Amino acid sequence: PGKPQQNGRHERMHLTLLQEAANPPAHSLRDQLKRLRAFQQRYNEERPHQALDNATPAERYQAxxxxxxxxxRSPDYGDQDxxxxxxxxxIKLDGKFVYITAALAGEPVGLAESEGCWTVSYGPIMLGTIAYQSDELRKPKRKRCGLGDNAARCPQGPQPQQQQT
Structure with missing residues (x-):
């Protein structure tokens, strides 16, 4: 998410944009804007994209x-606290302060009672659970997907090179 090595498609689009619209730079802002609009039209409506089975983004776009x-609007929580x-x-719960996340400062969260705990959600997204008499939010276990940790299966450190004769 924060490194060019992890965003190859995005970086490739930037290279194409640079080559077609900004190199060499236009003489005026108005000319540069014309180039950018022409690039946008070509990129979205004329140029096929391999990732879209050689369709254009305009062909795949749905409003x-x-x-x-x-x-x-704030999420609707129905009968939840x-x-x-x-x-x-x-948040304050049963006289205790429980840290949820600073990212939701000022936002409402829903609390639903279940067996031995409160389930905390933001709209349809479950944030975690708080055990009764606890002051800690336990995050739900994430489903594993993608690449796993294969450190145990990989050789540790560099391998000795065989000498060639």
Missing amino acids: SPRRFDGIL VRRVRHNGE
Whole structure:
């Protein structure tokens, strides 16, 4: 996510953009804007993309069936207890402060009682559970996918080279 080595497709698009629209630079901002718009039209509507089975992005694009009216609404929690996350990422539960996450500061989270714990969610996303009489949020176990840790199967350190004669 933060390294060029992990974003090859994105970096390739930047290289194509640089080659087609910015090298050499235009003489004026207006000319540069014309180049960028021409590149955008070619890239999205004319140029086939291997990752899209040689279709163009315009051929694959589908507008969302939902319209955004410009108003951000809080999630609906139905019959769950709702707590607003404080500026420091905590909520107050049963007289104790429990850290949830500072990323949700000012946002409401839902609390649903289940067997021996509270389940904490932000909208449809389960954040974790809090055991009764605890002050700690336990995050749900993540499903394993992608590359696993193969350190046990890999040789440790460099291998000795065989001498060639």
